[in-house]
Amino acid sequence: MGLCLKYLPPDARFLGNKYVQQEFRLHRNIKNPLHLIGFIDSWKDYLKGIENYAWKEYKIESVKVGKMSDEQLYQVL
Secondary structure, eight states: OHHHHHHSOHHHHHHHHHHHHHHHHHTTTOOOHHHHHHHHHHHHHHHHHHHTTGGGSOOOOHHHHHHOOHHHHHHHO
């Protein structure tokens, strides 16, 4: 969450912090190692994007969109 404070504009920090907190709570008890690796890799990509200010131009890959559940798609929109 520290990166949200450092790199995101003030109006996006609240949303960014809440999103990060919620995602980590939801994935706190992951048992499947492949899910855990995917979760960690996704967050590493997210952090790189924030550090490089790439979040301003971020586009989700169509392959990733195709794998999203209805709930995930709703969150993105």
